[in-house]
Amino acid sequence: MEITLENVGRRFNREWIFKHINYTFSSGKSYAILGINGSGKSTLLQILSGSLSPSQGKITFQNGSKHIEIDNVFQKVSIAAPYLELIEDFTLSEAIDFHFRFKTSLNNITAKEVIALLGMEKSKNKQIKYFSSGMKQRVKLALAFLSDTELLFLDEPCSNLDSQGIDWYLELVRSYAKDRLTIVCSNQEVEYSFCENQLRIIDYK
Numbered sequence: 024m025e026i027t028l029e030n031v032g033r034r035f036n037r038e039w040i041f042k043h044i045n046y047t048f049s050s051g052k053s054y055a056i057l058g059i060n061g062s063g064k065s066t067l068l069q070i071l072s073g074s075l076s077p078s079q080g081k082i083t084f085q086n087g088s089k090h091i092e093i094d095n096v097f098q099k100v101s102i103a104a105p106y107l108e109l110i111e112d113f114t115l116s117e118a119i120d121f122h123f124r125f126k127t128s129l130n131n132i133t134a135k136e137v138i139a140l141l142g143m144e145k146s147k148n149k150q151i152k153y154f155s156s157g158m159k160q161r162v163k164l165a166l167a168f169l170s171d172t173e174l175l176f177l178d179e180p181c182s183n184l185d186s187q188g189i190d191w192y193l194e195l196v197r198s199y200a201k202d203r204l205t206i207v208c209s210n211q212e213v214e215y216s217f218c219e220n221q222l223r224i225i226d227y228k
């Protein structure tokens with residue numbers, strides 16, 4: 024899978040958030056999108072997931088010689104982001120079952136195995152609304168990493184994680200990010216230091 028941006032820019036009202044991005048993202052590689060708060064990282068990630076249109080320029084999604092329509096991109100992407108909330112009334116087991124009604128699980132991993140990987144056997148029947156912010160973040164990350172999608176998009180992946188949680192995240196990266204196109208929006212090095220490519224929003228202002 025390849026995502027190509029040609030002269031891409033986005034503005035809200037009269038304010039340009041970024042302009043003239045020419046860049047190609049390719050499968051099997053990892054990318055960090057870097058910038059200070061409010062610089063436009065999440066906006067760019069939404070464009071890359073097909074959920075927001077650029078104000079100028081062109082984005083194309085290509086699988087080998089096959090062009091992918093923008094409306095079909097959502098099937099190929101897993102996103103963990105602060106603005107994408109879990110359904111709070113679900114128990115953990117229900118949230119996992121619900122998620123995998125829409126996305127195929129990676130290597131046919133079962134809900135039981137996901138719960139074991141989260142280390143949350145004792146909380147499987149607890150409603151998400153009673154989870155701590157760090158527990159919710161772990162659930163979001165597990166659902167994204169363990170979905171069988173070529174594109175893995177992580178916006179501030181270590182928010183609310185303690186040092187143990189950060190090690191757990193890095194283990195997910197080692198185990199499940201390898202052959203995918205991984206993009207991390209961040210301004211914390213620990214979250215993106217594994218990414219071999221970096222795109223700085225400031226270069227496109």
Ligand SMILES: Nc1ncnc2c1ncn2[C@@H]1O[C@H](COP(=O)(O)OP(=O)(O)OP(=O)(O)O)[C@@H](O)[C@H]1O
Nearest residue numbers: 035036040058059060061062063064065066067208
């Ligand atoms: N729907 C919208 N309407 C108007 N302005 C918006 C909208 N979405 C984002 N913005 C503005 O675009 C700019 C970039 O926001 P964005 O969330 O992409 O930044 P970010 O780099 O991800 O920030 P953070 O690190 O705080 O998450 C901000 O000034 C924000 O206020």
